[in-house]
Amino acid sequence: MTNIAELGEARRAQALAAPESATLSPPTLRELAEADGVRFILAVFVDLNGKPCAKLVPTAAADQLEAGALGFAGFAAGLIGQQPQDPDLIAIPDLTSYVPIPFVKEGLGIVHCDPHVNGEPWPYAPRVILKNAISDLARRNLQAKVGAEVEYFLVHRDDAGAISTADRRDDGARTCYDARGVTRMYDHLTAVSDAMNSLGWGNYANDHEDAAGQFEQNFAYDDALITADRVVTLRYLISVLAEQRGMTATFMPKPFANRAGSGLHFHLSLWADDAPVFPDDRDRRGLGLSPTAYAFIGGILAHASGLQAFLAPSVNSYKRRGASTSASGATWSPKKATYGGNDRTHFIRVPDEKRIELRAGDGSANPYLAIAATISAGLDGLDQAIDPGDPCGPGESRATSAVLPQTLLHAVEALRRDRVLLDSFGIEHPVGEYFAQAKEDEFLTWHNTVTDWEINSYLTAY
Structure with a gap:
């Protein structure tokens, strides 16, 4: 090609x-x-x-x-x-x-x-918002590099609206990395891979994810704005190329109640003068990180609850977050604002000394807003010299670790209490308040819908 x-x-x-x-x-x-x-x-x-x-x-x-x-x-x-x-x-x-x-x-x-x-640039435009956050970094002689892991399901939808896995043979409980499932979707996956590589993105892996019908395709990290543009482009490409093969690609966080949901994980690092600022071999906490890295982590953790309105901005997001388990035995979705080493149960995972992985985002996240809000939270950590404390061990948390919001409404309430995040999106134009109100309206619209669960639970209960 x-x-x-x-x-x-x-x-x-x-x-x-x-x-x-x-x-x-x-x-x-x-x-x-x-x-x-x-x-x-x-x-x-x-x-x-x-x-x-x-x-x-x-x-x-x-x-x-x-x-x-x-x-x-x-x-x-x-x-x-x-x-x-x-x-x-x-x-x-x-x-x-x-x-x-x-x-x-x-x-x-x-x-x-x-x-x-x-x-004038429109302050409510997500790409403009991210460019403003990047400018905040530049004023500190810093630059953000970001990688993104885009997960999605391939499904069919019948005339009644019900969805099923596009590959009818892909129905097992533990299908992660299944070689046969990848092979059956070879034409789709390679078409997406070829597209990414022809654009110079550096696709380096295409795999079957945890749930039946779920996939992930990875590309190299780059500057924050470039990566956000690529996430938007990739969602478009995956959707259109799936349609060409009679399938629907969905980035909905939790399309199946009994399966793991789709995340949008971000790998972040800060750079200055073309060199990463996170590594420090003098780190006594064992992760090889610098004081700058720890303060950045501290800021993200301090604002974790409000951040969820941007990282998990849909009603469906909290079906994924609130799940106790899935068919495979894990949800891969953090429930507390913790950080640790190479441990995928934490809100922030530190796979190596050069980067952190933010694991709370899901498939409904707007990449521009999610990255911008995370940068703002991290910069507050730098400005306030916030200490995140020692890293948690595998599966551990502390009594002081914030429990993440249980619903979109809880996330909106947390955002409204977080002046740093609200003001970071603009004071003259209250973009944060506007977004919070829109998400509250979205939650109440869903809440006012009578569901099958309610009919089954209450119709003859009294």
Whole structure:
């Protein structure tokens, strides 16, 4: 397969940085697309729920897109801080995110956009929120590198709406890493892998996850914004490539009550001057971490309950978190704000001295918001020199370890008590408050729905 990452590379390098001595202007989006044989471009942004929104722009009209002529009715797009009477959201493309995606449709490309209103970045736009958090890091001469583990199920949905595993032979209780299940889904998994590698993402593993019908496909870590863009792109690619084979890919945290749910785990590290700042061989706590790393961990743990509104932002998230077990015998979802070494039961796992793994996120998380909120929590740890205490042993917790919220409503209440997280998303525009209210409304909408469980439990109980 042609390596798309190498096509027009000289032109893309100009888009990333134009030296002062350069006499040529950086290439336009139209020039980049034409060099790749792209006829149409998906101009994409996401709302606060992570829903991908796009318009299909002919390459011939790419100059208009780049000039800010592409408007969206924000209220119609989704949860993004607008009412029907508000001015258009204008999608401004980030040319460094542009890539051709012919494995979806021949002649198709994609570019991530930053929504603007009245010429200014829109503060309710998730990509803008993450860029603001990255700027907060830069003011401290720090940079965040992030890796993401994207888990999902492949299912079929019948006419009555019931779902079943797309691979009908994939029905065991302990199917994790099952070679036969991976082989039966070979065409889908390799199509996704080839797509990632052609984009230069460095796919390094594709595996069957814990639950029947569940998979994970990994790619190399990168700068925080790049990784968030890639998570959004990968969800789109997985969904479309699954549809091409008659399947539905779902990132819903808990689609099956008796199986493990889908996580979105983030691996984070801080860097300064192109060097990681987490390692320290003088660490007496045994994890090889620096005081900076421990303070960053301390901040995340201190804000863990409020963070759950961003890491696990759906009603269904707490069906995964609240599960006592699954068919395989484990839920892989932390219930307390603990940290430790190479132990997957903790909220924060430290697999090595260079990074931490945040294991509380699930498949409904918006990657921009989840990473931005985590950065803000960690920076508060640096500012306050928060000490997380000694790491917990395998499966251990402390009496002081916070119990994570049991429902989305509990998470919203925790967020509302957390001024650091609320204010980090903006004070002039209360994005945090807006998001909290939307999530409370989401919970109450679900709560007001009469379920089969209630009918079965109460219909003739009295």
